[in-house]
Amino acid sequence: MVVKSEPGQWVEDILPGGTTNSGPLSIYIHVPFCATRCGYCDFNTYTAQELGGMSSSTFVASAHEELRIARTVLGQRPVQTVFFGGGTPSLLPAGELVDLLRGIREAFGLTPDAEVTTEANPESVSRSYLDQLREGGFTRISLGFQSAVPHVLATLERTHTPDRGLRAARWARAAGFEHVSLDLIYGTPGETLADWQLSLDAVTATPVDHVSAYSLIVEQGTRLARQVRLGQVPMPDEDDVADKYLLADSFLRARGFRNYETSNWALPGGECRHNLAYWRGADWWGVGPGAHSHVNGVRFWNHKHPAAYAARLSAGRLAVQGREILSAQERRVERVLLELRLAEGLDLGVLTDSERARVPDLAERGLVRVAGGRLVVLERLLADGIIRELLD
Missing domain, CATH: 3.20.20.70 (Aldolase class I)
Structure with a gap:
């Protein structure tokens, strides 16, 4: 939202x-x-x-x-x-x-x-x-x-x-x-x-x-x-x-x-x-014109133009222009999208039962591997398609 x-x-x-x-x-x-x-x-x-x-x-x-x-x-x-x-x-x-x-x-x-x-x-x-x-x-x-x-x-x-x-x-x-x-x-x-x-x-x-x-x-x-x-x-x-x-x-x-x-x-x-x-989905605060922040599952962003940004802060107020509150499902999907970019991969426990059921087929095709309870993408150039197939 x-x-x-x-x-x-x-x-x-x-x-x-x-x-x-x-x-x-x-x-x-x-x-x-x-x-x-x-x-x-x-x-x-x-x-x-x-x-x-x-x-x-x-x-x-x-x-x-x-x-x-x-x-x-x-x-x-x-x-x-x-x-x-x-x-x-x-x-x-x-x-x-x-x-x-x-x-x-x-x-x-x-x-x-x-x-x-x-x-x-x-x-x-x-x-x-x-x-x-x-x-x-x-x-x-x-x-x-x-x-x-x-x-x-x-x-x-x-x-x-x-x-x-x-x-x-x-x-x-x-x-x-x-x-x-x-x-x-x-x-x-x-x-x-x-x-x-x-x-x-x-x-x-x-x-x-x-x-x-x-x-x-x-x-x-x-x-x-x-x-x-x-x-x-x-x-x-x-x-x-x-x-x-x-x-x-x-x-x-x-x-x-x-x-x-x-x-x-x-x-x-x-x-x-x-x-x-x-x-890894940690909290960060973005300072400056147009900067984005992520705190407690809420994303918010500042006014983009430096003059608008400065005017609000000169009055002792934040220059936040809007926010997006992530649902639990949105946070979970975002975690999948981000962590599968990493060589360390994603904890399998983050996936739903139906998503985990798709993993063996992906592994058999040489696209992913499972090691230590984590899912790792092997074909980086195909990562976007692999993730879509996993989540659909």
């Missing part, structure tokens, strides 16, 4: 019965700024021109206010993971990111082993910038590398060079970051299998312990979607995209990376704990 809230509505109204969970919490901070808008992106981001001169300090002050109110609603809950995403968090001065982390620490406290990640674009970081983040408590960085091939980066409208992306990863390690991840995109128009191999070679030649690889999706309303519709950009076929996924999987596994989630590979201990919290 989706419910729109009135402007300024308090979370006590959005979370029926309040919250009694005192377990660990994850916090996501959405930084909505980008220097330019890439043609394939449909994220909630804004350029300086689109914001009409709104300063980053206004956003930071609003985020601090949201954290303050969140603390009054949730009570004392230790934060185990923090993730700054966007947008481009690295467009903020390092001091402002560190200041926001300080605000989280003061509001909730961090567990001793807390994972603190920021996304960053290679062209917007320097060695000194990364030193400041590390000294300020950041432990992990995820760099938007995307490709090691110049013509692929040009098609994606990314402004960094391959060398700058690789140098940023080395700088992060030299600054003392415990974990360094590079994001890749495959299936870009004009990208060959040889191009994709060059990107994989480049990534594994750097001191990273995590790689994310996502197929390029044509999102409606983007510049890329219009180009595809007009026949200006030929998209690769499904076989080409599948071949690139399989190449990445075999190549990374051969170098010690484990495919712990469909689109993510890590060396031992390098898994992104924040994303694991999402996939």
Whole structure:
């Protein structure tokens, strides 16, 4: 059930019965700024021109206010993971990111082993910038590398060079970051299998312990979607995209990376704990314009535009725009959908009797296996169809 809230509505109204969970919490901070808008992106981001001169300090002050109110609603809950995403968090001065982390620490406290990640674009970081983040408590960085091939980066409208992306990863390690991840995109128009191999070679030649690889999706309303519709950009076929996924999987596994989630590979201990919290259905609070939260089986989200977000918080009110209350059945199905993406799989006890009855046939066809009371998908490329067959 989706419910729109009135402007300024308090979370006590959005979370029926309040919250009694005192377990660990994850916090996501959405930084909505980008220097330019890439043609394939449909994220909630804004350029300086689109914001009409709104300063980053206004956003930071609003985020601090949201954290303050969140603390009054949730009570004392230790934060185990923090993730700054966007947008481009690295467009903020390092001091402002560190200041926001300080605000989280003061509001909730961090567990001793807390994972603190920021996304960053290679062209917007320097060695000194990364030193400041590390000294300020950041432990992990995820760099938007995307490709090691110049013509692929040009098609994606990314402004960094391959060398700058690789140098940023080395700088992060030299600054003392415990974990360094590079994001890749495959299936870009004009990208060959040889191009994709060059990107994989480049990534594994750097001191990273995590790689994310996502197929390029044509999102409606983007510049890329219009180009595809007009026949200006030929998209690769499904076989080409599948071949690139399989190449990445075999190549990374051969170098010690484990495919712990469909689109993510890590060396031992390098898994992104924040994303694991999402996939395992943990509670998280999303701070910032358009940020989504999940607490006690209730999803709620903020107003998307930074000005609307800031206006509500400047009045001491949350900027929540709507909520979705999940029924027990919806929560169960969501758990199936999320946990079957993981290499650890799903506890069989989550399935109904009729769903469990379908498992032997899926196993006989080599699509899944059962081990230790858990159901694991073996054919990752067929995961969506396997899940539909299981749940139908």
